[in-house]
Amino acid sequence: MKPSTALIGQIFAEKVARAREMSHEDKFFEGPRLFDSAMQVMAAGIRDRYPDLDEQAVHRMLRTYLDRLDRLERRG
């Protein structure tokens, strides 16, 4: 089911209100922190799928996935 325009608007308004309440430091670091969290989840997924990989190989695969995501994003 597609969310209604009103719901999308309400969610956006809530995000705006939350952003206005954040401290300067939290706003500055929120993007990198979100990225770090996403990387931890992705790395855990890789370890689960390929349990024999060492940490260096996990990180190499992580970078490969990220580059692929970047390419897809650029393509639109």
Added chain:
Amino acid sequence: MTSEEVIIAVIDALEAVDLRFMVVGSVATNFYGIPRSTRDADFVIQAAPPLAALVEHLGTNLRLSAQASFEGVTGTLRHRIEARGTPFTVELFELSDDAHDVSRFSRRRRVSLFGRHVFVATAEDTVVTKLRWAMQPGREKDVDDVRSVIAVQGDGLDWAYVKEWCSQHGTSALLEKIRKSVES
């Protein structure tokens, strides 16, 4: 290293080599808009970096790429810094002679963060730059970023300044479209 530690280490290294800088890109957008995940931090630096000294101050966990590359919109040089243990990267863009690049650097805002003075591009200049980037193919994220900054900053933006640069960059129509979408 965490991404946060990478950013702080780069700021400290730039200060140590006495290179003036400002934070731009998605970290600056997050500062003024609705924060989103980002895998890099972009800085504009006032001059070509003193490479040997910068490498020394970056330490062993950060690696400055041996070769600089060209950035597409203003044609300036870009230096990339990679960190040990994280795919998070930092890019240093040399200040170009592009009129808006010069203007935004002169208007950069000093803020106190984590016990340091950090220079960040203003909200207006973040909007102007993101609109310019949004005209390139595959840059839909930039439209979302502009929308979020306009929504969070509300009437606090200097619209005369933003409109003047958008007129020069040919991005006025896109700006108005985004403003209308925020108002609705």
